[in-house]
Amino acid sequence: MKLITAVIRPSRLDEVKTALVDASIIGMTVSEVRGFGRQKGQVERYRGSEFTVDFLPKAKIDVLVGDHQVETALSIIESAARSGDIGDGKVFVTPVEQVVRVRTGERGSEAI
Amino acid sequence: MSLQSSFSTRVRRPSVGFPPSAIQTVANWRQKQFGLLQALRNTSTMQRSGVMLLAAGAGLLPMMAGAANAALAPGKTDGADTLLMLIGSALVLLMTPGLAFFYGGFTRAKNVLNTMMMSFFLMGLIGVVWVVIGYSLSFDSGFKSPFIGGLGQMWLNGVGGELGDAALAPGFNISASSFALFQGMFAIITPALISGALVERINFKAWFWFSLLWSLFIYCPMAKMVWGGGYIGPFGEIGAIDFAGGTVVHIAAGVAALVSAAIVGPRTGWPSGKRPPHNVPFILLGAGLLWFGWFGFNGASYFAAKGAGFSFVATTFSASAALLTWCLIEWFRDGKPTAVGAATGVVAGLVGITPAAGFVYLPQAFLIGVAASAACYIAVQVKMGIKFDDSLDAFAVHGVGGTVGALLTGLLAVPALVPADYFPKSAEILARSGNLGLFVAHIKAVLISYGFVGIGTAIILWIVGAVVGLRVTPQEEERGLDFVSHGEEGYEPMTY
Numbered sequence: 001m002k003l004i005t006a007v008i009r010p011s012r013l014d015e016v017k018t019a020l021v022d023a024s025i026i027g028m029t030v031s032e033v034r035g036f037g038r039q040k041g042q043v044e045r046y047r048g049s050e051f052t053v054d055f056l057p058k059a060k061i062d063v064l065v066g067d068h069q070v071e072t073a074l075s076i077i078e079s080a081a082r083s084g085d086i087g088d089g090k091v092f093v094t095p096v097e098q099v100v101r102v103r104t105g106e107r108g109s110e111a112i
Numbered sequence: 113m114s115l116q117s118s119f120s121t122r123v124r125r126p127s128v129g130f131p132p133s134a135i136q137t138v139a140n141w142r143q144k145q146f147g148l149l150q151a152l153r154n155t156s157t158m159q160r161s162g163v164m165l166l167a168a169g170a171g172l173l174p175m176m177a178g179a180a181n182a183a184l185a186p187g188k189t190d191g192a193d194t195l196l197m198l199i200g201s202a203l204v205l206l207m208t209p210g211l212a213f214f215y216g217g218f219t220r221a222k223n224v225l226n227t228m229m230m231s232f233f234l235m236g237l238i239g240v241v242w243v244v245i246g247y248s249l250s251f252d253s254g255f256k257s258p259f260i261g262g263l264g265q266m267w268l269n270g271v272g273g274e275l276g277d278a279a280l281a282p283g284f285n286i287s288a289s290s291f292a293l294f295q296g297m298f299a300i301i302t303p304a305l306i307s308g309a310l311v312e313r314i315n316f317k318a319w320f321w322f323s324l325l326w327s328l329f330i331y332c333p334m335a336k337m338v339w340g341g342g343y344i345g346p347f348g349e350i351g352a353i354d355f356a357g358g359t360v361v362h363i364a365a366g367v368a369a370l371v372s373a374a375i376v377g378p379r380t381g382w383p384s385g386k387r388p389p390h391n392v393p394f395i396l397l398g399a400g401l402l403w404f405g406w407f408g409f410n411g412a413s414y415f416a417a418k419g420a421g422f423s424f425v426a427t428t429f430s431a432s433a434a435l436l437t438w439c440l441i442e443w444f445r446d447g448k449p450t451a452v453g454a455a456t457g458v459v460a461g462l463v464g465i466t467p468a469a470g471f472v473y474l475p476q477a478f479l480i481g482v483a484a485s486a487a488c489y490i491a492v493q494v495k496m497g498i499k500f501d502d503s504l505d506a507f508a509v510h511g512v513g514g515t516v517g518a519l520l521t522g523l524l525a526v527p528a529l530v531p532a533d534y535f536p537k538s539a540e541i542l543a544r545s546g547n548l549g550l551f552v553a554h555i556k557a558v559l560i561s562y563g564f565v566g567i568g569t570a571i572i573l574w575i576v577g578a579v580v581g582l583r584v585t586p587q588e589e590e591r592g593l594d595f596v597s598h599g600e601e602g603y604e605p606m607t608y
Contacts, residue, residue, distance in 0.1 A: 044388055045446055046389055046450065046452045047450075047452055047453065048446070048489070048492060048493050049386075051388040053388070
């Protein structure tokens with residue numbers, strides 16, 4: 001079992017979700033986050049004074065998948081989230097030790 | 113002169129004191145006010161026509177009332193005119209929550225409620241103070257002073273007669289009660305404007321006492337001096353004209369903002385820790401409500417329904433010109449017109465036209481809008497340049513815009529719109545030495561206002577600071593004033 005964490009452009013969220021669901025990868029958790037990478041921040045201007053905003057809004061998606069689905073999920077996210085411009089985000093994959101489905105008490109891959 | 117003779121006396125005993133000769137009927141009088149357009153076509157007619165009424169608008173009535181000018185017909189309450197005042201009052205009241213949104217949008221999210229409460233709360237505090245004593249201090253004549261009113265109309269006692277429908281004064285066909293209400297709305301928003309200089313650090317208890325004392329000891333004397341037949345206005349020594357509050361409201365609030373920001377000091381960590389506005393849509397909402405309400409603020413200050421269209425048009429035209437000016441400046445300088453700039457430009461233009469709305473034609477209104485907007489833009493940049501924490505530019509917009517408007521009113525006022533019946537001293541100045549003479553009078557009025565308001569505000573802050581302290585602690589600033597001052601949070605996304 002792996003946890004795929006993708007930090008992407010908020011505007012790409014719908015496409016990523018739809019593409020994953022179409023591939024029968026069901027279930028995700030989404031959060032609004034802020035951060036910066038190579039894109040760095042942006043300069044905003046109010047009443048003539050400049051503000052450098054270091055952290056830009058991004059969407060963070062957590063998707064739990066079985067080992068056999070990891071590559072599929074990664075390529076789907078990659079293609080759906082890509083605009084080609086700087087600031088498209090990153091995807092991390094981490095191993096997961098245990099999963100519990102709260103309602104039934106199922107454990108492990110059955111709970112995915 | 114009859115500065116001291118009070119219209120208020122007449123108002124309280126409406127059946128007494130009107131010379132029968134004044135039977136020159138209201139209808140006749142109203143006929144005269146008819147159409148500016150006609151007046152424009154025929155300058156001579158204009159002299160005594162609608163123009164006179166326009167002038168009247170400025171809240172000047174009180175003064176004129178005092179003068180009991182023989183040329184004015186005794187007031188006979190007119191339904192339409194009174195309705196204008198009632199609607200105008202509702203419009204001006206809405207400006208205070210509008211201002212709360214305007215200011216609230218600029219602050220940090222953790223201070224939004226506190227910032228909005230600094231305005232909103234005054235609808236309670238000053239709403240009570242005005243009825244109990246504020247109106248009397250501003251428009252009564254019991255103290256026989258050109259600087260302060262009296263105590264004879266506390267609780268609005270006698271205002272509008274037994275049925276509340278008695279006319280305000282000769283030449284004014286609005287009910288005295290609607291006038292008192294209308295003026296109360298101005299009294300509420302004026303101290304609220306000051307809050308823009310003090311947000312995100314002042315202790316709410318200090319704000320309570322400050323706005324109470326400031327309203328009684330600064331606002332009421334200013335209203336008396338300019339509008340109540342007092343020292344600065346058209347019946348007084350100076351002879352300055354202020355249609356709807358360029359001096360009383362905007363210069364007073366702006367100067368108080370400047371002084372109080374200097375005394376209270378900058379927010380902790382400012383300017384390195386300054387943050388962009390947390391909610392720009394709030395700023396646009398607030399500016400929209402202010403613009404809407406300003407139709408009452410300036411438009412209804414004409415005090416007569418038939419001719420008020422002109423002051424309505426001048427008001428909105430100036431705001432449009434100012435919005436455009438601010439955005440074009442930004443477009444040229446920074447490459448993009450901003451929403452915050454558009455909202456700020458609107459307010460600057462409305463402030464600028466406030467003292468002039470009934471005294472100028474549209475080309476002058478346009479010029480005032482452009483000049484006020486440009487001057488406020490420069491003032492905001494200077495403020496940032498010298499790193500002075502007038503947090504939301506209360507002085508840079510209201511003080512500077514009000515000053516530019518007041519001075520330009522002197523330079524640009526159309527003599528035909530400043531009839532001697534309603535503005536004896538001012539009309540005399542215009543006749544004797546033209547607009548330059550009135551300009552000089554306005555410089556004096558501005559200087560007196562700066563001095564009086566500046567010193568008075570400093571004294572009040574010193575007293576309030578000594579008794580309850582002015583600021584919250586730096587730790588409380590960091591926590592956020594919504595929770596510290598009110599035990600609430602504006603935004604709590606995790607509570608369902």
